[in-house]
Amino acid sequence: MAVAVEPKVMTPRATPPTWAEVNRDIIKTLDPPGRGWFLGMAVILTGLALGALAWARQLKLGIGITGYTPPIFWGTYITTFVFWVGIAHSGTLISAVLFLFRSGWRSAVYRAAEAMTVFAVMTAGLFPILHLGRAWFAYWVAPYPNIRGLWSNFRSPLVWDIFAISTYLTVSATFLFMGLIPDIAALRDQATGWRKKIYSLLSFGWRNSNHEWRHFMRMYLFLAALSTPLVLSVHSVVSWDFAMGIVPGWHATIFAPYFVAGAIFSGCAMVITILVPLRKAFHLERYITVRHFENLAKLCLLTSSIVGYAYFTEYFIAWYSGNPFERSSFYNRVFGEYWWATWTMISCNVFIPLLLWSKKIRTSIPWLFVISLFINVGMWFERFVIIVTSLSHEFEPWQWAYYTPNIWELLIVTGSFCWFAMWFMLFIKFFPSVAIAEVKEALPPPGRTHAGGGH
């Protein structure tokens, strides 16, 4: 007997937007902000003000208002510094590395990720200064000609860090702005009044001509090629801030790749955390699709496994080395007084991301959002564990101490999140948070049915 099979109801594949629609939809995100934006901004500015007040108090009374306990003088500030530098990394990975690999899916998400990179480095850069008792002498670390003829010590990883972070900030900001030029030209062509004047200035008179594209595409390719080793170097150098020291728990050759993988892991999670509300608020569902989120989730899954493997290696080597200080330090991490920090780190960074093996979870935006928040927390704790637990448990038992951040440090950390959010909120209202030109490049040109590659 023939069984009548009900035809499966197929959801029609969403038709790709046309080029004109891309311009319209993305330029619409720059419309005057609504009540939600102002409300968000009010909360952000309040948090920032609280952080600024805490810092003002620290400047007045000295670094003693923090919870620093000898010998733990690298605490929450350095933890948060490494956290923000790490966050920055996935932006460059998505914008530069995936560009070199010709990954088509990057075009819709790279702009937001790249802006995140620049603002995260701007936030990270504050922490070495916040960490100083006499913050006004921060410039002493820079090698500049001075009357005493003294220069900074170029053998110090802290000086390497100055070079790495300032290069990273300059190059990633340049990369972001260069990518924006054709889009600013598109904004200029539609804007009126004072906005048109500003966008005209910022677009440098860009006209989308072959004489410009020819050089632009070369420039973009080389910037991507230069940013790729740069991004790998920056977190390696940050890791050497620790690995060059002989503190048990820091002095390991695995640190550079371990930190880079962790950075990309935390950054991808942060991109998810940012894209979910951005997509919802600007109705960008046609551009930032579930496929983009799934790919980001896969990156998280990959880097989570690398990070998990690095954790395992660290513990294994501590045991295998037979070095009593290393063994004691790592034993203390897991079963000592910082067990809560270590287990938060392992749970959030290794166990919870295992959920992403399920396609159902990987393609569910609410799930991804929640998991990304856990990863953000876990990666902050990873840096806390590496920095604080190692310092708290050095060679001699009389050196051992216990440190927890106090309210002033936590206010400054909160302020840093608000500082980051403030720049991002301003960015999305002045510049397109989705790349207009690159999204069009990935779509069929007018009169064709397939994209056929960009340039």
Add this chain to the structure above:
Amino acid sequence: MATPPVVPASPGVVGVFDTLDALLLALRELKAKGFTGLTVHSPVPHHDIEDILDEPVSPVRLFTLIGALSGTAFGFYYAIGTSLDWELIVGGKPIVSLPAYVVIGFETTILIGALATVAGMFLNARLPKLRKAAGYDPRFSADKFGIVVMGGPAQVAAAADILRAAGAAEVNDV
């Protein structure tokens, strides 16, 4: 339909195209007829346009190379020079500790290489452009393509015919 007469006095003509294929058709025809000095406006770069125009590789790469090499030299010079300026032995290490300076040299390579690349783009693409480009239409940053042909009256008239025949939506004087 009669072809509207072209005003021969204008120094150039711009064809506005709705589709990429019509643009490519016109471009091929113009190239075949020996027109030079064409300007193609396209909202995004496209390899088909590049193939027809067949322009040499952009010299921006030279800027990158020279910038990056200068950066390497500068980084090492800076670190070595300042170390020798005040010879202070730290931790029993040599005054010129090359492995440590590789990090400095590497970062300055990237920094100056990247900035030189951007400078190369600006110089070669002749940016910033302060004057309005002849024949530019704001739609060229949305979803229209354009070809601007400049030349003498006879050339402009011939170009206008080619643009129209290839299916330009509009052919306007510049």
